[in-house]
Amino acid sequence: MRIGIIGGTGEIGEGMAMRLSRIMDVCVGSRDVAKAQETCDVCLFSAKENKFECSVKGGSNQNVVDESDLIILAVPFKHVRSTVEGLTGWEDKIVISPVNPMERKESFVYTPPAEGSAALYLKSILPASTRICTAFNNIAGNKWRDIHSDLTYSVPVCGDDAQAKQIVMDLVDRISLLKAYDAGPLSGSHIVESITPLLLNVARYNRMKDVGIRFV
Numbered sequence: 049m050r051i052g053i054i055g056g057t058g059e060i061g062e063g064m065a066m067r068l069s070r071i072m073d074v075c076v077g078s079r080d081v082a083k084a085q086e087t088c089d090v091c092l093f094s095a096k097e098n099k100f101e102c103s104v105k106g107g108s109n110q111n112v113v114d115e116s117d118l119i120i121l122a123v124p125f126k127h128v129r130s131t132v133e134g135l136t137g138w139e140d141k142i143v144i145s146p147v148n149p150m151e152r153k154e155s156f157v158y159t160p161p162a163e164g165s166a167a168l169y170l171k172s173i174l175p176a177s178t179r180i181c182t183a184f185n186n187i188a189g190n191k192w193r194d195i196h197s198d199l200t201y202s203v204p205v206c207g208d209d210a211q212a213k214q215i216v217m218d219l220v221d222r223i224s225l226l227k228a229y230d231a232g233p234l235s236g237s238h239i240v241e242s243i244t245p246l247l248l249n250v251a252r253y254n255r256m257k258d259v260g261i262r263f264v
Contacts, residue, residue, distance in 0.1 A: 050075060051219075052116025054109050054123060054131060057083040060146065061122035063192020064184070066091050067199075069104035071222055076104060077112030084108070094195060110135050118142040118215065120184070125149040125166050132173055139177045142212045145170055145237070146184035148244040155252070156245035160238055167206065167237035181207035181216045182237040183228070186244050188258040199224035201260040204231035204240045229263060 051068055055061045056076035068074050069091045076091075078084035084106035095102030112119060113135050123131050125147050132138070147166035151159050163169040167182045174180065183205045191199060203220045205228050207213035213230065220228035231240055243261060251259040 049073075049117045049215075050115060052077060052112035052119040054112050054119060054121050055127075056106075056112075056122065057087050058122060059189030060187075060192055061120075062087045062090060063189055063194075064120060064122060065104060066094055066195055067192060067223055069102045070095060070100045073103045074105075075112050075115050076106045077109040078106075079109060081106060081108055098195070110137075113137045113141065116141070118144065118219070120144045120146065121170070122146060125161075128166065128170065129173060132170070139175045140179070142179045142181065142215060143170065143174065144181050144183050144216060146182075146187075148185055148241045150245045150248075156248040158238075158242040158245050160241070164235070165238035165241055167234050167241070171234065179207070179209040179212035180234060181205055181209075181213055182231075182234065182240050183216050183220060185240050186247060186261050188260065190258050191260070199226050200262060201226055202263040203228050204261075205229065206231045206234050206237045206240060208234045227263075 050073040052075045053061050054077045056065050057078045065076050076084045076087045088104045088106040091104045145167045149159050149166050161169045203226050205217050217228035220226050247259045
């Protein structure tokens with residue numbers, strides 16, 4: 049299975065690419081193909097330096113949709129519509145949304161769209177056959193990129209398609225020491241998304257860094 053990352057040149061997307069490309073084929077996408085290749089170069093250099101195998105290629109966001117079986121949409125919420133609507137071929141794809149709509153005011157605040165969550169908003173603008181799951185919402189970009197450290201977090205996964213959800217949960221469980229948990233239907237995604245501004249506020253007010261969640 050080939051994993052595609054749209055937004056693979058951001059901190060989170062690049063960190064995901066670095067870790068995922070060591071265990072499966074990864075296609076990194078960007079509106080700027082040269083930037084996508086820069087991310088690939090970082091992945092390849094890091095893997096070589098640490099004596100790991102690495103399978104990664106760069107391309108446009110459209111290349112990612114065309115060539116991938118599962119697509120991670122690692123873009124800020126404000127860019128979701130323009131990114132998604134500028135691409136074709138979403139039918140029957142599995143799409144993972146780690147998107148968290150939020151703003152920084154006096155503190156970080158969850159600001160979902162009228163649909164109730166970023167995941168449900170995605171559902172409203174993608175073809176009906178697209179299989180959407182919420183996952184990876186609560187892991188900091190710094191942690192993804194720190195490949196010398198294990199990721200020991202819990203990852204809630206929401207989705208309405210049982211097969212797609214299982215595929216996503218199996219993927220989660222292959223990454224470092226992450227542990228996937230079934231968090232119910234896609235309609236519950238707002239709960240998962242809203243945890244991220246909470247974590248950011250906890251980190252800020254308690255002078256902590258890269259706070260995550262773990263179910264015990």
